[in-house]
Structure formats: structure tokens, C-alpha cells
Amino acid sequence: MNSPPPQEPLVIKLVYYGPALSGKTTNLMRLHDLLHPELIGDLMTMETQDDRTLFFDLLPLGFRTANGMLIKIKLFTVPGQVQHDATRKAVLSRADGVAFVADSQNNQSINNGESFQNLAENAARVGLDFDNIPLVVQFNKRDLSAILSEEEILSRWGAVPWPVVFSSALTGQGVMETFAQLLHQVYARVDKTHQLARLHGLSREAFIKAIMYNQQEEAHD
Amino acid sequence: MTDHFDRQLSLSELFTEREISTIQSNFSRLLGRELTLEAADSPIQPGYERKAINWDLEPIGYLLMKDGNGELLQAAVALLDILVQNAARYRMAKDIHQEIITIDYEALQKKHQALQESEARYKELSRQLKQKVTEQVQTIQKNQTKLYRAEKQAAVGHLAAGMAHEINTPLAYIQNNFATAVSYQESLQAIEKEIKKEDWVTLKEIWQEEDMDFILEDFPSLLADNLEGINKVAAIVADLKNFSDIDRTEIAFDDINARLQTVLRILQPQIPEAIKVILELEKLPPLSCDPAHIGQVFYSLLYNSIQAIEGSGQIVIQTTIIEGAIQICIRDNGKGIAPEHLPHIFDPFFTTREIGQGTGLGLAVCHEIIKAHGGSIRVTSEPKVGTTFNISFPVGQ
Numbered sequence: 240m241n242s243p244p245p246q247e248p249l250v251i252k253l254v255y256y257g258p259a260l261s262g263k264t265t266n267l268m269r270l271h272d273l274l275h276p277e278l279i280g281d282l283m284t285m286e287t288q289d290d291r292t293l294f295f296d297l298l299p300l301g302f303r304t305a306n307g308m309l310i311k312i313k314l315f316t317v318p319g320q321v322q323h324d325a326t327r328k329a330v331l332s333r334a335d336g337v338a339f340v341a342d343s344q345n346n347q348s349i350n351n352g353e354s355f356q357n358l359a360e361n362a363a364r365v366g367l368d369f370d371n372i373p374l375v376v377q378f379n380k381r382d383l384s385a386i387l388s389e390e391e392i393l394s395r396w397g398a399v400p401w402p403v404v405f406s407s408a409l410t411g412q413g414v415m416e417t418f419a420q421l422l423h424q425v426y427a428r429v430d431k432t433h434q435l436a437r438l439h440g441l442s443r444e445a446f447i448k449a450i451m452y453n454q455q456e457e458a459h460d
Numbered sequence: 461m462t463d464h465f466d467r468q469l470s471l472s473e474l475f476t477e478r479e480i481s482t483i484q485s486n487f488s489r490l491l492g493r494e495l496t497l498e499a500a501d502s503p504i505q506p507g508y509e510r511k512a513i514n515w516d517l518e519p520i521g522y523l524l525m526k527d528g529n530g531e532l533l534q535a536a537v538a539l540l541d542i543l544v545q546n547a548a549r550y551r552m553a554k555d556i557h558q559e560i561i562t563i564d565y566e567a568l569q570k571k572h573q574a575l576q577e578s579e580a581r582y583k584e585l586s587r588q589l590k591q592k593v594t595e596q597v598q599t600i601q602k603n604q605t606k607l608y609r610a611e612k613q614a615a616v617g618h619l620a621a622g623m624a625h626e627i628n629t630p631l632a633y634i635q636n637n638f639a640t641a642v643s644y645q646e647s648l649q650a651i652e653k654e655i656k657k658e659d660w661v662t663l664k665e666i667w668q669e670e671d672m673d674f675i676l677e678d679f680p681s682l683l684a685d686n687l688e689g690i691n692k693v694a695a696i697v698a699d700l701k702n703f704s705d706i707d708r709t710e711i712a713f714d715d716i717n718a719r720l721q722t723v724l725r726i727l728q729p730q731i732p733e734a735i736k737v738i739l740e741l742e743k744l745p746p747l748s749c750d751p752a753h754i755g756q757v758f759y760s761l762l763y764n765s766i767q768a769i770e771g772s773g774q775i776v777i778q779t780t781i782i783e784g785a786i787q788i789c790i791r792d793n794g795k796g797i798a799p800e801h802l803p804h805i806f807d808p809f810f811t812t813r814e815i816g817q818g819t820g821l822g823l824a825v826c827h828e829i830i831k832a833h834g835g836s837i838r839v840t841s842e843p844k845v846g847t848t849f850n851i852s853f854p855v856g857q
Contacts, residue, residue, distance in 0.1 A: 279517075285549065325567070326560050
């Protein structure tokens with residue numbers, strides 16, 4: 240290769256949004272365990288004494304392309320509690336994609352709705368194009384009993400343009416699928432701005448695989 | 461604008477120079493070797509073994525060791541990683557806190573600005589409102605003055621017909637008397653001619669012919685009649701002038717009883733003989749008022765009473781003083797007011813008379829005048845029995 244590898248790493252910021260106690264931090268903890276990219280940092284958490292997220296959680300992931308460019312994915316969570324709205328705005332700023340973690344429990348419909356509304360409003364306030372941002376809706380806590388059925392949820396959320404994933408972050412079910420769905424959309428966006436395929440020979444499948452399964456599969460090979 | 465909390469941090473943002481030199485000197489002492497902590501963009505120095513200190517998947521700095529011992533260097537890096545992690549945690553928390561404060565402050569400022577704008581808007585509205593009210597009050601006052609004048613002129617108009625008749629009667633006999641006086645003077649001239657001739661016989665004949673005995677007897681009473689007639693006309697004109705003095709609004713101490721009697725005199729020509737007016741007037745203290753306006757009130761009320769009586773009847777006018785207030789009661793036994801009309805009789809332009817017969821302003825103006833004097837007016841009425849107006853004026857100190 241004649242051209243030297245680009246010095247500036249490509250940083251992709253993904254935000255896990257949602258109402259309080261819906262399992263955003265748990266999603267990141269599971270991802271930390273399940274993902275096997277070339278580079279993965281520790282999960283940095285900032286929480287209050289009762290384990291509620293105070294500012295954010297951060298999990299950095301990354302890999303180098305064939306021509307040496309470092310691609311970093313920074314996963315953030317926002318604090319779900321209503322009073323931390325300014326923090327949510329600060330964390331959501333400059334996001335390249337959002338996973339909305341909803342709570343499947345029967346009594347959480349209003350909180351889910353309000354939090355989603357809050358996401359849309361804050362996206363507009365920090366200058367994100369909410370209609371075009373990569374977004375996945377995850378209905379978490381499927382392992383609990385007092386929850387809305389999938390039919391009920393799909394009857395309310397099925398019409399939205401975003402994929403809806405059912406999960407149990409506690410057991411890990413649906414966590415990877417949510418993340419994969421998000422990466423799927425994020426690739427299109429980043430490919431448009433950074434020409435991943437043309438300049439770096441990185442296809443969508445290679446991109447997703449490099450982030451999710453790289454070392455694990457290498458280990459199995 | 462503060463730095464974004466999620467930016468790539470550098471070594472100098474995590475540690476102060478003093479912290480870096482403390483780290484270097486203590487690691488050197490612990491390991492018994494010279495150790496150097498360098499920023500990520502430092503050039504490679506020959507003769508040193510170096511290992512990256514990573515933060516956020518990238519080298520944030522390098523640890524350099526003089527006498528290479530991979531194991532010791534690795535241990536030092538592991539310890540430094542923990543220091544970096546904690547410093548980064550602190551730095552990011554500090555930065556996002558700063559961002560949050562800025563966001564909150566901006567939101568607060570926006571709210572404050574919106575509040576100030578709305579306050580300014582309300583101030584402006586209130587100013588406009590005040591101005592509008594002032595304008596409206598001025599318009600109302602101007603219109604009210606016009607109404608007073610219109611009502612007064614209507615009243616003067618009513619009076620004109622009666623007054624013409626009242627003045628005509630004395631004028632007629634004054635005219636007549638003067639015609640007679642002219643013929644008397646002709647007789648006197650004929651007598652004078654005979655006196656100059658000194659023809660006493662003819663003089664005596666002419667004296668009888670001209671009936672000079674009667675002339676001499678009649679002339680003084682004729683002159684006296686004329687004088688009386690002229691005085692009568694003068695009195696009417698004075699009363700009329702007094703009553704129609706619209707524009708002179710002066711506050712004076714007025715005798716209410718005398719005022720009532722003046723108004724009655726003016727109205728006298730319009731009172732049919734079948735209507736009896738009974739006065740029961742007690743001695744009253746003088747009232748500080750606008751006499752012309754008070755006169756108009758009495759005129760309107762008495763005029764209404766006269767109109768209310770069809771055929772014969774009576775009007776009773778009583779004055780008295782109760783608890784320091786002058787009470788005036790005007791009672792007629794006329795046709796009365798229908799109960800459905802009673803609540804409206806003080807409303808402007810309310811009239812039951814035919815078009816052209818009443819302005820509908822008489823009682824409204826009365827009400828306004830009495831109110832302006834701090835007084836009150838009440839009405840009770842029963843159809844076919846009569847109507848009573850009770851007016852009360854507090855007597856000022």
C-alpha cells in the first residue's frame with residue numbers, strides 16, 4: 240500500500256437510552272462478556288450507592304482495518320432517572336446510533352412512552368436527525384412474569400420504522416441481536432461518510448464480524 | 461464552550477506535571493531503575509525499553525525504562541493503568557458535570573429570557589390598557605357633558621311653549637293699554653288746543669266729548685297695570701335665564717326649598733288647574749351643590765309627575781332632614797310605572813313616551829347628577845296608584 244494508514248481513528252458513538260431501571264447498564268455488562276473484538280476496554284461505570292447510573296457507563300471496543308485505520312466504537316448508557324435530563328442531553332450529543340431499552344413490565348408502558356418522547360425531543364435539541372439516526376428498540380426483561388405479551392408490544396410498536404428486539408439482558412438473550420441490528424444500520428451511515436467499503440475494503444458483514452466475533456472465531460479456527 | 465466529555469484525552473489532561481514527576485520518582489525508587497513517563501507523541505529514544513499505557517484502546521503515553529527488565533516494566537504499566545483509569549474517570553465525570561451545568565445554565569437563561577420577554581409584553585399591554593381606559597374615560601366624559609346639555613336643551617324646549625303663553629298674556633294687555641294711552645293722549649292734545657284759545661265754553665264741551673273725567677281716572681291704573689305686566693315678564697325671563705344657564709357649573713350653597721319653588725314657578729304654566737300641588741317643606745340647612753343641575757333634577761321629576769296625572773290629581777312635595785341628610789320626596793297619584801319598566805327608568809334612552817315626546821335621558825341625567833353630588837334616588841311605583849321619588853343628599857361639613 241502506497242498511502243500511509245490514516246492517523247485519526249474513526250470513532251463511532253452508540254448510546255443506550257431508555258427509562259430508569261430498564262437494563263441499559265446490564266446490556267453493556269453482557270456485551271462486555273459476549274463480544275470479542277480485537278480491542279476491548281474495561282466497562283467504566285459511574286453509579287450512585289444504590290447502583291443507579293449517575294453520569295454514564297462507557298464500554299470502548301475497536302479493531303484495525305486491513306490498511307491500519309483504527310475503528311473505535313464507544314458504547315454509552317444514559318441515566319434513566321427523569322431528573323438527569325441535562326446529563327442525557329450531554330451523553331446523547333454527537334451519537335451515531337441509539338439502542339432504546341424499554342421495560343416489558345405491564346406497569347412500565349407510560350415510562351417507556353415518556354422516555355421515548357424524551358429521546359426524540361433531546362435528539363432534536365442536540366441537533367440529531369431523529370428520523371434518520373440508526374435506532375433499535377429493545378423490549379427487555381422478557382424473563383419476568385408480569386410483562387406485556389409480544390403481540391401486545393408489536394401491536395403498539397410494530398408500525399414504527401425501527402426494528403423491535405425482545406431480550407433478557409440478565410441472561411444475555413437478545414443483547415447481541417440488538418447490538419447487531421444497530422451495527423447493521425450504523426454501517427450504512429458510516430460507509431456514507433467514511434467510504435468503508437471503497438477506501439478500506441470493509442464490507443458490512445466484515446464490519447459486524449470484526450466487532451462482534453473476531454477473536455472468538457479466530458480462537459475456534 | 462467546554463470540551464466534550466467524550467473526547468480523546470491526553471496524558472497532560474489526566475496528570476499534572478507534578479503528578480507525573482511524583483509517579484516517575486516513586487516508580488524509579490521502587491524498582492531501583494530510572495523510569496520515565498512520556499506523552500504518546502514523544503519520539504522514540506534509543507537505549508530505552510518502552511511500553512504503551514493505554515486508555516480508550518489507544519496509547520495515551522509510554523513508560524520508558526533504562527535497564528530493560530520486561531517483567532518490572534510490565535508490573536509498572538499494570539499499576540499505571542489503574543492510575544490512568546481512575547484519573548480518566550475523574551476527568552470525564554468533571555467534564556460531563558461541566559457540560560451539564562452549561563446545559564442547565566443555558567436552559568435557565570432561555571427560561572429567564574422568555575420570562576423577561578413575557579414580562580415586557582405584559583408591561584406594554586398594561587400600558588396600552590391604561591391609555592385605552594384613559595381615552596375611553598375622556599370620551600365618556602365628553603359624551604356625558606353632551607348628554608347633559610341635550611337634556612337641558614330639551615327641557616328648555618318644553619318650557620318655551622308654556623313661557624310664550626305666559627309672556628303673551630301680559631304683553632297683550634300692555635299692548636292694549638298703550639293703544640288706549642295713545643287715544644288718551646289725542647284727547648289731551650284736543651283739550652290743550654282749546655285751553656290755548658281760552659274758549660272755555662267749547663273747552664267744556666270737548667271735555668265732556670272726550671270723557672276727560674274717565675281718562676284722568678283710568679290713566680294711573682292703566683300705567684300701574686303695564687308696570688305689573690312688565691315686572692311679570694321680567695320675572696319669567698329671569699327664572700328662565702337662571703334655569704337655562706347650562707354651561708355655568710358652579711358649586712354654591714343653595715336653599716333646596718327655594719330651588720324647588722323656583723322650578724315650580726317655571727313649571728306653573730304647564731300645570732293644569734285640576735292638579736293640586738301641596739308643599740310640605742321643613743327648614744333645611746344649605747346644600748353645597750351645583751344649583752343649576754339640582755334645579756334640572758327637580759324640573760325633570762316634577763315634569764314627569766305632571767305628565768303622569770291624567771285629569772285631576774295631586775303632587776305632594778316634602779322636604780325634611782333625617783340623620784344629617786336632606787330628604788326630598790316627590791309623590792304623585794298619577795298612572796304609575798309598569799313593574800317591568802321600573803328597573804330601567806334610570807337607564808339612558810329608556811322611554812315609554814312616543815318618539816319625539818321624550819329623549820329618554822331625563823331620569824338618567826337625574827340619576828347621574830344626584831350620584832355626582834354623593835346622593836341617592838329611589839323610586840316606588842304602582843300602576844294607577846302613583847309614583848314616589850325619594851332623594852337623599854348628605855349635608856357636607
